[in-house]
Amino acid sequence: MTEVPRKEWPLWEVFVRPRRGLSHQHVGSLHAPDAPMALRNARDLYTRRGEGVSIWVVPAAEITASSPDEKDPFFDPAADKVYRHPTFYEIPAEVRHL
């Protein structure tokens, strides 16, 4: 056998669609040498009781995330625009279906 560098299998993030009509949701992670093995491992690990009808696996290293600090100024632009919410507007009480 050719020399293989003794390296850890990369980390994959797993997303499962529980049933049709719902979007894929992050369920956890696992290690696998390549994408097909990651899919098979994800099936055995996260859907042993019919928890899903579709699985995505994504190399964790390929995910670009917003700043680790989740209350970052990054999200500030949305904070002061209350007029984006329907509750911002005053409507006469007698108006229906609006």
Place this chain on the structure above:
Amino acid sequence: MYRNDVGPPVDQGADPGAGSDRQAEFDRQAEFDRQAEFDRQAEFDRLIGADERVEPRDWMPDAYRKTLIRQIAQHAHSEIIGMQPEGNWITRAPSLRRKAILMAKVQDEAGHGLYLYSAAETLGVDRAELLDLLHCGAQKYSSIFNYPTLTWADMGAIGWLVDGAAIVNQVPLCRCSYGPYARAMVRICKEESFHQRQGFEILFTLSRGTPEQHAMAQDAVDRWWWPSLMMFGPPDDASPNSARSMAWGIKRHSNDELRQRFVDMTVPQAEVLGLTVPDADLHWDGEHWRFGGIDWDEFYAVLKGNGPCNAQRMDHRRRAHDEGAWVRDAASAYAAKQAARAEQGAAA
């Protein structure tokens, strides 16, 4: 770890100026760091105080991170070591139905271990690192798995008592302050209830079988009862880290509280089984089932490595890891070959 979790390197090359300017700059930076540290701690305290969840990329105190890594790793190790006492009976299960059930259960334990290693990795450790710590004895697993499984009835007693105790321990962990651990526990608790019911069913069947089968069921309960009570850990006055874990929202109830809850739930179930628990002091005081003294010397002896199966469990784990190395290597080699071919194909 996501690819941008490690920020850009701090520019060390810039000349901050000479002499007093440099000192002033240094002081400003130190003051800034102090303030930032204070703000981060305040935000962490606010999250814990509001019973919100701490997520992987949030700042957290080092001690909180270390406590979680140790607890989650120990929990993960317990799941995979826990495959051994039951794996022991797969080939000797009394029917195909029982065999299929036992295999599914042992597979679940492997799965639980992987959910937990996955949760631990969000704290910045590698699964391989944690396995090394288990293999060299630096990290522990639950001492319950250092007892032998002598008869088929032990599969029943483990499911009913050991998994039953685990459920009582684990249900509050579904509300643990650390998000990934709490989410893993939700998944695990759902699956554990099948484990406990199948154990109960084994004992229920044996207990109503021949006199020999009934005796076998009673013997298993006699042997597993006390070690199951020990699973909740030392009594509250001898559990030094409990208070801090409770303040952090990692632990929600004290060891003794959970132990009492388990006894109260389990004693009436024993009655339904037609079996007794081996405790002459057990009595109902109008509110709770009060139980006799636990042999803590035995608990600490097993914890220190002197239980009946400590050496056997560790030997088997290390051997399984070493003998599985070629599978991991082969999968890596195949992945590398496919990647190289894809690259060649793209170049051509």
